[in-house]
Structures are given as C-alpha cells and as structure tokens.
Amino acid sequence: MTEKITPVREKILSNIRIQRFTPGKDRSPYFDNFKMEVETGMTILEVLRHIKNTQDSSLTFRAFCRSSICGSCALRVNNKTVLACSTQLMPILKDFGKATVTITPMANLPIIRDLVVDIDPVIEKLAKMHPYLVENKDRVPETLEKESLMSQEELEAFGLMTDCILCGSCYSACSAVKADSNYAGPLTIAKAYRFSVDPRDDFRGMRFQAAMDQGLWSCVQCRKCIKVCPKDTRPADSIRDMRRISIDAGIHDSPGSRRAKAYTDDVERIGQVNKPMLPVIVHGTKGWAAIEAAEAGLKKHGMEPTRQVCSLPGQSGAAKIYAKVREIEGKKKGGKTNG
C-alpha cells in the first residue's frame, strides 16, 4: 500500500534585519531591513544568499562548505554566535514569537565589510602557540616504514579538540577577550592543550610558555565558549586542563597560578581560603596596597579587620580528601612509567 508524499512546508513573511558597514564609505555600522518569505528548511545562510541573489548583490558575508565543517560562516543571530549554514531560521522565528530576526557580525573582531570580520588576529595568536606536533623521538619512528603506536584511549584524551574548525565563534563570545584584547582566546589555548597531551609530541614546555605569555590565567571560566561552539569541543575545559598540567609541570610563577595554588594549599591547611592575604600571594608586595585599602574600608564602617583566618572544624576532612587524591594521582603516574 503506498501513499503519495506531500511534504509540509510552512511559510512566514519575515523581516531580516542585517547590520551593514563598509569601512571607508560608511561612518559607522547601520541596519538594513529585507522582507522575504522564509520557508521551512531554510538556513540563515540560504536566507542571506537569497537576499544577495535577488535583492542586494552587495550584501557581504562568508560561506564555503555550507555543511558546518569549514568554519567560514560564523555570525550572530539575535546576538547569539552561530554558524549561518547550520542554523534553521523557522524555529528561531517561532521561538522569539516574531517575524523579525537580527543578524550581526561576530564580536571581538574588526569588521572588514558587513558580516565579514577580520579573523587574522585569531590566526596570529594561534600561530604563536606552536600549534603543531613536534615529533617525540621516543614515540615517532625515524622512517616511513612504520607508524607511531598510540592507543585509542591516548587519542581520545585530545580527540575532542581536533574537531575545532577555527570558526572563531568562541572568540566572538569570550568574556576574557572582551575585557582584554590581548588574551589569546579559547580556541588557541585549547589547541595548545591538544598538542601538549598528544603522546607523540615533544614541545609542551614551549607551549606552556606561549600560553602563559598570552593570558592562560585570564580566562574567567564563564563557559560561554562551550555554549557557542558548534563542534562541542569544550574549550574552557581544555583551558582548565592546560592550567593544571602547566602547574604540574612546575610553572607556578604567574598571578593566576599563584592564586590557584594558594586556594588549594589554604583549603588543605585550614579548610578555607585565607582571603585577607590573597592579594599579597597573588601580586607580591604590590598586593599590600590592596590589603591596606580594604582594611581602611572596613574600619570606616566600624569593623575591625583581621589578617588571621582560623582553621575550620571540617579541615581534617578536607586534608583527608587531599591525601586520597595524591594517592590516586601517584598511582596513575606510577602506572604510566611502569607500563
């Protein structure tokens, strides 16, 4: 028994609001409104192409693979960074309950024209991270007769980050980049981490330094990069792990790592963080000014500041957890050298 197939296709007359800007011609960005019929199945990219083909051929955007693998087409739709090619418009119109949608370029990057941003700053930062494998002679054979041996588990330790398509979405959404344009950005540190935990690599020391120089500790772990990444590579997790392995490797000498170390040491010692003294630990003698200012503030409100923090009752429990963690980590390391 067969039945004729008639696909259901809804149509909505919509208003597409697009940010326009041509440097040299326009003083500042402005918006153009385009009316068009949006039908079920249309991606943002199809909408942009439709407008370019039928209404305004000067509308400028990037796209290449149109299948979410090349990373060309990231932009913002109603302020959220997405890939234009893999984002359906109809559900967005329905979610927002209105027939208007606003399209703007990625943030944190200079605009070249309309929706096209200059991605070179990201690439330059990436290039400084030594984002390539440097052969570890113990693992990588000298000749092309053999491949290096590596287990699937070893591969999976960094496999997720090899999914990155360099689309820049995470960079556009990043709080730390917004606060400080010198910060390397999520994808670049995540890439450095990817190579640093590849057992075939022999260059992690250089990468730690490069990451430190470019703000490894500036990330505030807001996890926006995780939210927007179209490939689910979880850059913030890699950054966290990069911090961990760099401390393990004995690189303590930065405000961020000193803070992290003070937190962990204090909790083990007294069960809580010795907040009053933190500025000195993190920033050295410069920290005293901050402490004195804070003390003056407290005094003004009639409070008596203290530099002593007492041990909490639960401290012994915390110390036990630390001991346990050390035991497990010791075993792991032991296992590696023996195996």
Added chain:
Amino acid sequence: MLTYDVLIVGSGGAGLYAALKSRMEEDLRVAVLTKVYPTRSHTSAAQGGVNAALANKDPTDTWEQHWFDTVKGSDYLADQDAAELLCREAPEVIREMEHWGCPFDRTTEGKIAQRPFGGASKPRACHAADKIGHVMLHTLYEQGLRHGVDYFNEWLTISLLHDGKRCQGVNALDTRTGKLHTIQAKAVILATGGYGRIYWNRTSNAYGNTGDGLAIAYRAGLPLKDMEFVQFHPTGLRRTGILMSEGARGEGGFLLNGLGERFMTRYAPEKMELGPRDLVSRAIETEVRQGRGGPEGEVFLDLTHLGKEKIAERLPQIRQLCIDFEGVDPIEEPIPIKPTAHYSMGGIHTDINGLTSIEGVYAAGESGCVSVHGANRLGGNSLLDILVFGRRAGNHALEYARSVELPSMPKDILASAETRIKSLMEGESEEKLADIRRDMANIMANKAGIYRNAADLTEAVEDLVELKARYKRLKVKDKCKVFNTELVAALELENMLDLAEVVAKGALERTESRGAHSREDFPERDDKSWLVHTVATRGSDERPVLHFDPVTITRFQPEARTY
C-alpha cells in the same frame, strides 16, 4: 612585485602537501595563495576515509590488490603506471601524515585503524571518526605554520603567466583590498580542487569548487583531460546537495518516489537500496524523468519505519544533518533527496610528477588529472591522490626551482587582468549573475548529467554558447573594491561556463558508456574505439578542440566491471 621560488595555488590537501614538501628543507621561498583560509578548503568535507594497503586490519592486503581495485574501479580508463604509483606510495604518505600528528583512529594494537569501503577488496580506508578530510587538512596546515610557509589568504588567482615554454607566475586579486597583483614564481602548482559546482545546487561540493585552476590553465593554452567524467552520489539533500552517507540506507532506509513506491524493486530487486552508487543515481533520475518524483523533482529516503529509538541510537549524525540543513526530522517524515555531483575525475593534463606541458607549471589533486581515477573514482582514493601527487609535485617543483633563475617578466603583465576586472566592474548590467548560473546548472543537470544522449548533449553545447554570450553582458552591480564577493562570483562563473562547455563537448563525442559517463544511446563500454583519454584545448574561436590519447596499460587487461 612579490617573488617566490614555488607558488602553490590552492590550500586543500594537495596544495598544502606540495607546499610542505617544497618548504621542508627551508631553503626556498614558498607561498600558498588561496581564495579561502587554508583550513576552509573543501578537503575538510571528506568524511569517510583514505586508502592505503597498510594491512593493519587484514594482513593479507597488498598494494598490488589496491592497484587492481583502482584500475578496475576506473573502468580501465586509469593510466596503470600512475595508479601503480598511487597505491605503492600510499602507505608512506599515510605514515608521514601520522608522524606529523594526524589523529587517525587506532586498532587495539595502537596502529592506524582501517575500514571496508565500496569497490575495495580489503578493508584499507584509514579513518578518523567521520572527519578524515578535516583532520588531514588541519595537520598539513599546522605543519606549514611550523615550517614557515607563507599564506596569502582570500586571494583569487585570475591568470597563469608563462612565456610559452616556462612558468612566470600568476596574476591574482587580493579580495580584501580589491587590488590586483602579479606574483613572480619559478614554479606554480595549481591545486584548486574540482568543478562540481558547474551543477551549482546539485552538488555535494563547496561553493568555491568552481574549477578555477582548470579554467585558468585552459585559457593559458594547457590541455584538460577526461572532463566528461563527473561522479554523482545518489543521496544529496534536496535543498543544498549536502551528502547523506550510505549509512542511512545500510541501516534499512527505504527509497520512495513521490507516489510512495519503493521504486528500487524495478532496478535492483535483490540489492534494492544498497545497489552501487551509479545504478541508484540512475534509478532516481528515471523515476523523476518519468513523472514519479516529489513536488520539486526529489525522491525520498524514508527512515520513519525504523522507529524513533533506532534512528536516535544508530543514526544520530544523519538525523542532526537533516534537522540542521533541511529542517526535516527523519523520525517524523521522509528525507527529500536528489542525486548530487560529487567528484570531478577530469582535470589539467599532467605527467606522473604533476608536470604540465609548460616547464615549471604543475597541477595536483582534484584539479589535476594524472590519471588515476579514469572514468570513476573509488571512495577513499581521492584523499590519497591529493597526498601522493601533491607530494610528487612539491618534490619535483623544489628540484626544478633550485635549478633555474627567476623568469623574466614583461612590463605590462598585469594589463589583461586589469582590463578584465574593469570590463566587469564598469557599466550597467543587462543580466543577472544568479540567473545565468541557475540556467547553466539546469542545462548541465538535465542534458549533461546522470543520463546523457546525443540530442540532449548537442543542445547543451549550443545552450552553453548562448549562455556565454549572455555572460558577456553581465556587469557586477556592487562597485565597492573591498571584499567584493559579487565580483568573485562573476569571475568564478566565467570559469564554470568554460568548463561546462568542455564537459558537454567531451560527453557528446564519447559515444560509449564507461564509469560515470552514461549514454542512453550507447549503453555499452566500447574498448575498441574508446579506451582513450579525451584531451581538450581551447581553439582560436574560444571553443574546445578535442583529441584523444591512448591509455597506459601495463598489467591489467580490461575486463567487464562487475561487483
């Protein structure tokens, strides 16, 4: 003027491998010029795998068996000496990629994992989940950064420069500024990818796979080879042509026509949906031509009977693909599909080192034709082709560039490129770019696509001449110099029109059916007359002139291609 020893046009796998090889010893200046950022090249879209007889999965596999599979798959049109090199050097290039960090999946012993692939007698496709092209491309890019390859990103090459004997370089447009430049180079390697976009929306290829390198070479007097051979994949999404892998059919998906009939009963009653790619493509095309397609000339891949759980569990990526790109949830409704142009077997005519008839000019990858794929490419062999022949071209160009001085350059070398851009940018347009492009795609799909015959092809050739005349009246409306994507599209369209004509002409002349070329009026392979390569050059009237070259046969005598 910018000057390099070796200049590579194109940053797909072929271009980047060639660049790396010529820069490895760090004594030459090497640059890659590409119209997109390197990692955005189409190589990134390859999902399945790359072939090499490593014998990791099946210890009895040998490169000779790979060689035979390749020749048989090509319907005996591959040059057997070239196919031999492809398969012999395969294990080396794969291991080299591995040593550079490419994250191939692993066997339990920690070696590179391999899976079975269509047309291969042994499991020899090396994979990395479903993103092999992506990881290969990124690995090559990363190593290029390490070794100091220069990149010119978002530069569009417009013409190839030579003095009739020797390479001089290229003219290119920096799209960011709109400025034209000449880049002088001792050697140029064209690695600009395929021309699947001559079918425009009916292709699995990226927007930029417009065959630029081929058209540039053709206009510079270099011959193109076997252009009529274009491989179609049966299941592309209706709207975009994006590929739906065989996986969905493998799990028990049905192909239904617009009337809801499981039409494969008429064409392959035993294998049904799992018949070979070309057969399924032709079956779909027949249904649609005979009026049994859906409302927009599509058929349907129906998974609904598999049930929600099985789909969510076994085919999650395919489901996501349908939701993201087609707005259809396969749990609820059948997926609309159309056959989609997938791979360009034809390309710039080269020898086994990628060298063309001009000293210092090379071609590699999908834009070249050595020929290893003949009339039909095997899955997993094109990623291999770009590595092996990218490497060979890189090595050869390196030696060549070391042995010669910089070429001399005439003063007015940029003039013709300037005139061309100017004529597109100045004046009011009487035509619409999108209209010409759509008309080209329709001509190609309907008259020079999956099915071909003399009457349709004769019409196609005439239609294309008319279309080229219309193109001459096209002007770019956007007059801004900065990042002018309309100008880029217009230049790409010109390239595609030239190539479409060569494809149609070759298809018309070749009165047989072989591999991907299927003539309704000549349904049999004809080894007596047609075991030859089609070689096209541009005549003085700007129309293609064909001649035919013999195929190199060293070991395997042609047999019927049955599986």
